[in-house]
Amino acid sequence: MNDFIQIRGLSIHVEMEGEPHLPTIIFLHGFTGSTATWREVRDQLKGSYRTIAIDMTGHGKTTIPENPERYAMEEQIEDLNTVIERLSIHSFYLVGYSMGGRIALAYTIHYPERVRSLILESASPGLKEETEREKRKHADALLAKKIIENGITSFVDKWESIPLFDSQKSLPEKKRDSLRTERLQQSEKGLANSLLGIGTGSQQSYWDDLGTIKKPVYLITGELDTKFVGIAREMKKLVPICRHFSVSAVGHAIHVENPHFFATMIKEYVQDIHESKEEENDTSMGNNPYI
Numbered sequence: 001m002n003d004f005i006q007i008r009g010l011s012i013h014v015e016m017e018g019e020p021h022l023p024t025i026i027f028l029h030g031f032t033g034s035t036a037t038w039r040e041v042r043d044q045l046k047g048s049y050r051t052i053a054i055d056m057t058g059h060g061k062t063t064i065p066e067n068p069e070r071y072a073m074e075e076q077i078e079d080l081n082t083v084i085e086r087l088s089i090h091s092f093y094l095v096g097y098s099m100g101g102r103i104a105l106a107y108t109i110h111y112p113e114r115v116r117s118l119i120l121e122s123a124s125p126g127l128k129e130e131t132e133r134e135k136r137k138h139a140d141a142l143l144a145k146k147i148i149e150n151g152i153t154s155f156v157d158k159w160e161s162i163p164l165f166d167s168q169k170s171l172p173e174k175k176r177d178s179l180r181t182e183r184l185q186q187s188e189k190g191l192a193n194s195l196l197g198i199g200t201g202s203q204q205s206y207w208d209d210l211g212t213i214k215k216p217v218y219l220i221t222g223e224l225d226t227k228f229v230g231i232a233r234e235m236k237k238l239v240p241i242c243r244h245f246s247v248s249a250v251g252h253a254i255h256v257e258n259p260h261f262f263a264t265m266i267k268e269y270v271q272d273i274h275e276s277k278e279e280e281n282d283t284s285m286g287n288n289p290y291i
Helices: 035-043 073-086 099-110 130-150 152-159 163-170 173-184 188-198 207-212 226-238 259-275
Strands: 002-007 010-017 024-028 050-054 092-097 115-121 217-222 242-247
Touching: 002 073, 010 035, 010 073, 024 035, 024 099, 035 050, 035 259, 073 099, 073 188, 092 099, 092 259, 099 115, 099 188, 115 259, 130 152, 130 188, 152 173, 152 188, 163 173, 207 226, 217 226, 217 259, 226 242, 242 259
Parallel strands: 024 050, 024 092, 092 115, 115 217, 217 242
Antiparallel strands: 002 010, 010 050
16 A cells, blocks of 8 residues: 655655564665565565555655655654554664664664564664764765766766676666666655665764664675674674674675565564564564574
8 A cells, every 4th residue: 555644844655565463574675776666575565564654865766855864764764653653653673774774873863662572674773983974974975966067867877887786787677677677766866865865874872872872773785885784893892782694695785686585584484573562672682592
């Protein structure tokens, strides 16, 4: 079911499937993505889970605010929480990919009572040092300017050629065409403002907050994406209840490159958490079955 939820001056596009009594999984896409990126994964969860995919601010069919400040992390997690309240969801599993993973992590830190477990795909807590953030902020601003000046096609051509997505070049042509179509359907202004408002250079670092997360966290990376494999290994040392799995033969977007395996991982992990009460009262790594 497609729906638009009016909150805080925005129209948020949401796709929902499954009965409300089923365990709920919420999916947050990455930069240049939309709800469409999760369809193959969500199709394989039908019948067992209620799945909800959300177009993040400036992406897909959700409103494109004029002011980049409206895309800031604080605004987006408040938008997400308002959507969740409007849908009367009290407990759920949160899945976030890349940019969506950063938002999912920040949301869990600010609203830990709602998230039963956090699943991060190729995500980071941000950049540790202020100098790193300033350098990235400058680079994001330049890229945002180019998107506006040169248009979406020029940007997508360059975006698809960056090393982060090298592994996607071996995907079937139909899958590559589908990915390209999804990217081309984005708005220049939405992507540019997203870079300015919630780019890695603009958001605060959450590295120091990882130790405060008391819910189970599952970190998923692709073995070919060595940068994020390294980030996940660092994160695992700091999160009290954490598991990390690196999927073979894929890169940054596991859910795109191997959706069947990704869905199976989500299904098995959520089933384990849902059937266990240990995450309710055990935050010690030594006694945790999810590591």
